[in-house]
Amino acid sequence: MTRERQRVLIVSGLLAAIGVMVTLVSYSVPLYRLFCAATGALGTTQRVAADTARVSDRKVTVYFNTDVAPDMPWRFVPLQRSVTVALGQQVPVFFEATNNSATALVGHATFNVTPAKSAIYFKKIQCFCFTEERLGAHQTVQMPVQFYVDPRLADDPSTRDVKDITLSYEFFPSRKPEGATDLARFVVAGPPDASRGAKLFAANCGACHALAAAKVGPPLGGVVGRLAGSEAGYPYTAALAGFHQAWTPAELTKWLTNPQGLVPGTAMPMAVADAQDRVDIIAYLATTGGKGAIPPR
Numbered sequence: 001m002t003r004e005r006q007r008v009l010i011v012s013g014l015l016a017a018i019g020v021m022v023t024l025v026s027y028s029v030p031l032y033r034l035f036c037a038a039t040g041a042l043g044t045t046q047r048v049a050a051d052t053a054r055v056s057d058r059k060v061t062v063y064f065n066t067d068v069a070p071d072m073p074w075r076f077v078p079l080q081r082s083v084t085v086a087l088g089q090q091v092p093v094f095f096e097a098t099n100n101s102a103t104a105l106v107g108h109a110t111f112n113v114t115p116a117k118s119a120i121y122f123k124k125i126q127c128f129c130f131t132e133e134r135l136g137a138h139q140t141v142q143m144p145v146q147f148y149v150d151p152r153l154a155d156d157p158s159t160r161d162v163k164d165i166t167l168s169y170e171f172f173p174s175r176k177p178e179g180a181t182d183l184a185r186f187v188v189a190g191p192p193d194a195s196r197g198a199k200l201f202a203a204n205c206g207a208c209h210a211l212a213a214a215k216v217g218p219p220l221g222g223v224v225g226r227l228a229g230s231e232a233g234y235p236y237t238a239a240l241a242g243f244h245q246a247w248t249p250a251e252l253t254k255w256l257t258n259p260q261g262l263v264p265g266t267a268m269p270m271a272v273a274d275a276q277d278r279v280d281i282i283a284y285l286a287t288t289g290g291k292g293a294i295p296p297r
């Protein structure tokens, strides 16, 4: 089959899949993952299911870098500095983008993987697909990427010793914005809603956290703006006690997205997959005293 024909097939398959997704109306992360696992979206030819059986003990740390072209009024950041993963293990990571301008803009991203020799083993199930992506005026999106590192990395003499991999993305203004897909599917839908956050907190966090007293986890009243791991008398893990960051809304977003990704070795087992849920929980926490004046996001 020629490359051209392969591309046509992939594109038409994708359009069909997108059509199905659109008719399903409500977007959800598990559904999206399913979609990605089934299609190996956009040219990543490996079917994930085939490789997940082989998760090895060997670990690598993947670092994330983001950049935005100077003429692009977007903020674009990874929500985790790095993740340490076993070879073959599938992990989701998140990137956040905000269009700081008053008009919708279409961006196009390029990426690269270093060291370059490891790139063929870095398998992206490329869910926020970095083709032409439109972001509305002042909109913020949290975009998932799911990936794994092929266990064959450890068998290849030229990559056997690789311990760190860096994935870098840069967004540029698109030169052909006409066919852009809309990033609206990842939008943090509404403004922060603290009263919804209070309910989510009670339901999802209340088993381990109270505002004023330690339970399984430390008290969280006034946690926004507080130094991580700093509640006197609570037995933090060495990992969190050594984290030395203030809990800004941005750090809390990363934390709730993937506690282990932000602070490897922490004992907090829970993640919040939904972007709006995270925003609302953080908005609620900001009302619970302390230095809650830091605006959400």
Ligand code: HEC
Binding pocket: 201, 204, 205, 206, 207, 208, 209, 216, 217, 218, 220, 223, 227, 228, 229, 230, 231, 235, 236, 237, 239, 240, 241, 247, 255, 256, 265, 266, 267, 268, 269, 270, 272, 281
């Ligand atoms: C199953 C128990 C459990 C649940 C559920 C849980 N946490 Fe935690 N959380 C912990 C533990 C344990 C720690 C301390 C981690 C450590 O020391 O590494 C922690 C730490 C934290 C911290 C850091 C506090 C500090 O003083 O540095 C924040 C913030 C936090 N959790 C927020 C939440 C939120 C918000 C939720 C609900 C979405 C939640 N947690 C759900 C167990 C839990």
